[in-house]
Amino acid sequence: MRKIRAKKYHTVYIVGAGPGDPELMTLKTHRLLTEYADVVVYDRLVSGEVIKRIPKGVERVYAGKSCKKHHMTQEEINAELVAQAKRGKKVVRLKGGDPFIFGRGGEETEHCRANGVPYEVVSGVSSASAISSALGIPLTHRGLATGVRFITGHQQKGEPAVHDWKGLADAETTLVVYMGLANLETIAKELIKAGLSKHTPVAAIQSGTLPEERRCFSTLAKIAKDVKREAFEPPTLIIIGKVVALSPYR
Numbered sequence: 001m002r003k004i005r006a007k008k009y010h011t012v013y014i015v016g017a018g019p020g021d022p023e024l025m026t027l028k029t030h031r032l033l034t035e036y037a038d039v040v041v042y043d044r045l046v047s048g049e050v051i052k053r054i055p056k057g058v059e060r061v062y063a064g065k066s067c068k069k070h071h072m073t074q075e076e077i078n079a080e081l082v083a084q085a086k087r088g089k090k091v092v093r094l095k096g097g098d099p100f101i102f103g104r105g106g107e108e109t110e111h112c113r114a115n116g117v118p119y120e121v122v123s124g125v126s127s128a129s130a131i132s133s134a135l136g137i138p139l140t141h142r143g144l145a146t147g148v149r150f151i152t153g154h155q156q157k158g159e160p161a162v163h164d165w166k167g168l169a170d171a172e173t174t175l176v177v178y179m180g181l182a183n184l185e186t187i188a189k190e191l192i193k194a195g196l197s198k199h200t201p202v203a204a205i206q207s208g209t210l211p212e213e214r215r216c217f218s219t220l221a222k223i224a225k226d227v228k229r230e231a232f233e234p235p236t237l238i239i240i241g242k243v244v245a246l247s248p249y250r
C-alpha cells in the first residue's frame, strides 16, 4: 500500500483582499484571515478596513509596495513567504484586488513551488470590476463594447508601458488602465494618434470603493490635464470607452 506522506509545510494562501471596501472581500479570504492565519503579509493597497479584520495575535508583516517606494522588494517578499512557511507558520499573503491581475501573484506561486512549499491562490474582486460596477459603467455592453482589455500604464522603473497602440485603439473595446496615472498624457496621446476619437469618454477613479474615493469624468483629449489640475494620486484606475458615458455619476 502506498504511504500517504504528511505535508511538510502548511499551505501558503495567496489571497485577494478586493479593492478596499471590506464588504467586497470574499468569505473565503475573510475565513483565512480570521481562522487560518498565524501571519499575514500584506501590501500597501490593502485598506485599513480590511486590516482591521485580522484578529489580534496574528502577526502582521507590511510588505508595502508602491511604484516609486518599495518597503520590501518582490524578492524579499517571496523569501519571507517561504521562510515563514518553513518556520511552521500558516501564512496568508494578502494582496489588493485580485492576486493574479497586475498583482505579481504568479511570481510568489513560482517561488513557493521552487522551494517545495504548497500554495493556493484565492481570487479577489479586482479594482476594474468593483469600480466599474459601483459607478454604473458596464465594461461590456451590447452595441457599445464587445470586449474589455486590462492593461498596465507603466513598465518596470515607472517608464510608460509599450503597447501595440493600434491594436488597443478600438472604439468597440473598453480599456482599463491599471497604474496609468503617471503616464496618462502619453497613453492618451498614443491612443489618439492610433485612431481612437479624442472625444472618447474616460473616467479616472482614485481610491475606488473607499470613503475617500474621488472621480473625474472627462474625454481622452482632456483627461490628463483634468487629473493633473485636480491633483489625483495613486491608486487611480482609468476606464476608457463609450461605456463610460452610461455612468449616472457623470
Ligand SMILES: C[S@@+](CC[C@H](N)C(=O)[O-])C[C@H]1O[C@@H](n2cnc3c(N)ncnc32)[C@H](O)[C@@H]1O
Residues within 6 Å of the ligand: 019, 020, 045, 095, 096, 097, 098, 099, 100, 101, 102, 103, 125, 126, 127, 128, 131, 177, 178, 179, 180, 205, 206, 207, 208, 209, 210, 234, 235, 236, 237, 238
Ligand atoms: C499593482 S496594481 C494591483 C491591482 C490589483 N491586483 C487589482 O486586481 O485591482 C495597482 C493599481 O490597481 C489600481 N487600483 C487598485 N485598487 C484601486 C482602488 N481602490 N482605486 C483605484 N485604483 C485601484 C490602480 O490603478 C493601482 O495603481
